[in-house]
Amino acid sequence: MEEKLKIYEKTIKRIHSFNWTPKYKEEVRTSLNKTVFIPIAEKTFQKLDWDIVFKDENKIEAKRREKIFGVDKWTEIITANYNFGNLEVKSESLGNEMWDNGRNSKRVKLFIHALKETENEYDRNALNELEKETEEKNNWDDYVIPETLPKPKESKKPSFLIPIIGGIIISLILGFVIAEVSIHGIYFIGLFEFVVGLVITFALKKLIKSSNFTDFKKLHSLLIAMIIITYLSNQYFQYEIILSENNYDRIGFFEFMKIRFSEGLTIKTLNTGWIGLVISWILQLGLTYAIGYLRLVSTITSYQLERIPTEVLDFSYYHFLKGKSENEVRIELTNKGWSEVENQNEVFEAIQAIYGQIELGRIK
Template sequence: MTEELKKYESTIKKKHSFNWTPKFEEEIRTDLNKTVIIPIVIQAFEKLGWDLVYQDEKNAEAKRKGDWNRWTEKISVTFDYGKLTIKSVSLGNEMWDNGRNSKRVKLFIYAFQNTEKEFDRETLGELEKEVEKKNNWDDYVTPESLPQPKIRKEPQFWIPIVGGIITALLLGFIVAFLSVKGIYIIGLFELGVAIVMGSVLKQLIKISNYTFYYHLHYLLIVMILVTYISNQYFQYQIILNENNFQPFSFWQFMQARFEAGLTIKKLNTGWVGLLISWGLQLVITYFIGVLRLSSSLISYSLERVPMEVVDFAFYHFVRQKTEDQVRDELSKMGWTEKQDQEEVFESIGAMQGATEMNRME
C-alpha cells in the first residue's frame, strides 16, 4: 500500500458492525463503461495490496491479508448501470468487526476514485482495446506442438474403496484407544480425523487415477461412518480386554453408554449431550473432509495435464468452438484418446473450481 493510502486510512471514521458475519456495503456512481471498469477496480486492488480471487465482466473480488498472513476480509465490487457496489465481509469467526469492514470499503473507494482520475479519454480507449484483446485471447500464439500425454492409467475405483475402508478402521481404533485413555478432545480430534482422511484420499486418487467426485464423496461419507461406528466397537473391545468384567454384549455396552450419558467436567449432559457430541463429530469431520477432498481433486486434475495443453483447449473454447471441435484440435496435437481429452476438460473445470474455493467466505 502506498504512503498516501496509508495516510488516508488513518483518517477514516469507522462504522462498527455486529452480526453473525459482520459486513459493510456502500454504493458510488461512475461514468466508466463495463469494459474498463473491472480492470480499473483491479488496479485499485493492486495499489491496496489485496489479493484478487475472482473477476468477470461486472464483478471483482479480493481478499485482504492481516497478521500471520491470514485473510481477514473479502471485498466484493459489482458494477451495474453506472453504479458500483462495494461490500466487505469478515472472514474470521468474529461477531463484531471493530469497524474494519467500513474501513476497507471507504479505503477502496478512495483508491478507486484516485485510479479513475489517472485515465483520460485517450487512455481509456487504449485500455478498452487492451481488455478486448485479452478477453478474446488475441495475443495467444497457437503452438506447433504440445507436450504429449503421459502413459495413461485406467481409473480404478476399487483402490480408493479398499484404502479408504482400511484407513477408516485404523482411525476408528486410534480414536477408541484415545477415548478409553481419557485424552480425547472434542473438536480437535475430529479435525485431525478429517485431515488424515483428506490426505489419504489425495494419495489414493493419484494411485488410482480416479477423479469422479460424486463416487469419492459417497466414499468419504462411508469412511466417516465406519470410523465413528467402529470407534464404539473398538472401545467396547478395549474395555472388555483391560478389565475383569463379566462378559457382556456390544448392545449392552451401548445401552450403558446411553444411561451414563456425556459428562463435561462435572456436568452430566445425559444421553442428549452424548447424541449431540456424536452429531458434532460427524458434521465437523464431514465439512472439513469435503473441503480436503475437493482441494485434492482440483490439485490432481491440474497437475496431471500440462498447462500448455489446458491453455490450448481453453483458447478454442473462447473462440466459440464446440466440444467436438476442441477434441478434433486436441487430436491433431497428439491427444487422440478420449480419456486424455476428458482429463484436459477436467483440468479446465478444476481451474474454475480452484477459483470458487478461493472465493469462499
Template sequence: MEESLKNYEKSIDKKHGFGWTPKYEEEFRTNLNEKVFVSIAEKTFEKLNWDLVYKEDKVIEAKRKESNFGVEKWTEAISINFSHGKIIVKSESLGNEIWDNGKNSKRVKLFIHAFKEIEKSFDRESLERLEVEIDRKNNWDDYLIPENLSRPNEIKKANFTILLIGGFLISVVLAFILAQISVIGMYVIVLVEYGVALAIAFSLKWLIEISNFTELNKLRYLLIGIIILTYLLNQYFQYEIIIRENNYDRIGFLEFIKLRLEEGLIIKKTNTGWIGLVISWILQFVITYYIALLRLISNVASYQLRRVPVDVIDFAFYHFVKNKTEGEVRKELSQKGWTVRQNQDEVFEAINALSELKQLNR
C-alpha cells in the same frame, strides 16, 4: 500500500458494525462501463495489497490479510458489484468477532477513495486503449498456437477398488487411534474431528493419485462411508479396550451402546443425557464431513490439473474461447497428438478444475 493511502486510512471516520458476521456496505456511481470497471477494481486491489480471489463480468472480490506474531490470516472479504454505473462495495469480517471496531467501514471507504484516484488517472483515450487491451486479453488474441504440444501421459485406467480398500484401512486405523484417545480421556471436541478430516483427506489424496479416479460424486459417497465406518469402529474399539483392560464380563456391543446412552454425555460435570451424546455424534460426522469434503474437492482439482501439461490446457481453453464445440476441440487435440479419448477427457476435466479451484479460493 502507499504512504498517501495509509494516511488517508487513518483519517477515515469509521462506523462500527455489530453482528455474528459484522459487515458494512456503501455505493457510489461511475461513468465506466462494466469491462473497464473490473480492470480498474483489480488495479485498486493491487494498490491496496489485497488478495484477488474472484472476478467475472460484473463482480470482483478480494480478501485482506494481517500478520500477527508472524502468522498471516485473512480478516475481511471485500466484494465489488457493478450494475448500470452503480458500484456497491461491501466488506465482511472473516473472524469470529461480533464487533468489527469499524474495520469494515474503513476497508469500504479506502477502496472507494483508491478506486476514484485510479479512475481519475485515465482520460478518454487511455480508457479506450485499456478496453482494447482487455478485449485482446479476454479473447486470447495474443495467444500463439504451438506447432507441437507436450506428449500425453501413458493411459492409466481409473480403479475405484483401490479407493474402497484404502478407505476401509483408513477407517480401521483412525478408529483405533480415536478409541485409544477417548478411553484415556484426551478427546477434545472439534479439534479431534478437524484432525480426522485432515487425515482422511490426505489419505484420499494419495489414493486418488494411485487409482487415477477423480469422479467426485462417487468420492463423496466414499467419504461418507469412511466417516461413518470410522466413528462406528471407534465405538467398537472402545468397547473392546474397556472390556479387555478392566477384565469385565463380556457383554454384547449393542448392550455397550445402550449403557453409553443411559450414561449420557458429561460436559464440565453436567450430564447432557442421551440427547447430548447423540448430538455430539451427529456433530462429529457433520464437522468431519464438511472439512474433509472441501479438502477432497481441492485435492481432486489439483490432481486433475497436474496430470495434464499446461500448454495442452491452454491450447484447449483457447479453442473454447473461440466458441468451438467440444467435438471441434477434440479434433484440434487429435491433430496435435492427443488422439485417445481418455486423454482428451482429462484435458476437459483439468479446465473444469480451474473453475473449481477458483470457487474454492473465493
C-alpha cells in the same frame, strides 16, 4: 498498503453493522466503462494489498488479510460489481462476529476512494490504450497456437474399487487408534477431529492418484462413509478393548452403547449426560466432515490440474474461448496427438478444475 491510503483510512467515519454476518455496501456512479473498470479495480486492490480471488467481465472480489496473534486470517471479502456505470461495492465479514465495529464500512469507503485515485492516474489516451490492451488480453489475441503439444501420459482406467477398499481399511485403522487414545490417553475434542479429517483426506489423495478416479460425487459419498465407519468402529473397538482388559462378562455391543448413554459424557467433574454425549458425537462428525470436504475438493482439483500440461490447457481453453464446441475441441486435440477419449476427458476436467479452484478461493 500505500502510505497515503493508510492516512486516509484513519479519517474514515465508521458505520457499524450488526448482523449474523455483518456487511456494508454503497453504490456510486463511475465514468469508467465495463472494459477498463476491471483492470483499474484490480490495480486498486493491489494498492490496498487485498488478495484478488475472483474476477469476470463485471465483478471483482478480493479478501483482506490481517495478522491476528501471528497468524494470517481473512477478515473481510470485498466485492465491486459494475452495472452500466453504476458501481456497487460491498464488504462482508468473514469471521464469526455479529458486530463489525464499522470495519466493513471502512473497507468500502477506502476502496471507493482508492479507485478514484487510480482512475485519476489515467488520461483519456491512457484509458483508450488500457481498453485496447484489456480486450486483446481477454480475447487471447496474442496467443500463438503451438505446432505441437506435449504428449499425453499413458492414461490409467479410473477405478472406484481402489478408493473403496483403501477407504474402509484406513477408516478401521483410524477407529482403532481413536479407541486406544480415548481409553488410554487424553482425547482433545476438536484437535483429534482435525487430525482425523487430515488423515482421511491424505489417504484419499493417495488413493485418487493410484486409482485415477476423480468423480466428486462418488468420492464425496466415500468421504462421508469413511467418517461414519471411523467413529462407529471407534465405539466398537472401545467396547472390545474395555471387555478384554477388564475381564468383564461379555455383553452385546448394543448393551454397551446403552450403558454409554446412561453414563453420559463427563468433562472433568461435570457430567453432561446423554445430551452432552450426543452433542460431542455430532461435533465429531461435523468438524471432521468440514475439514475433509474442503481438503477433498482441493485434492481432486489439484490432481485434475497436475495430470494435464499447461500448454494443453491453454490450447483447449483458447479454442473454447473462440466459440468452438466440445466436439470441435476434441478434433483439435486429436490433431495434436491427444486422440484418446480418456485423455481428452481429463483435459476438460482440468478446465473445470480451474473454475473449481477459483470458487474454492471465494468461500466465505
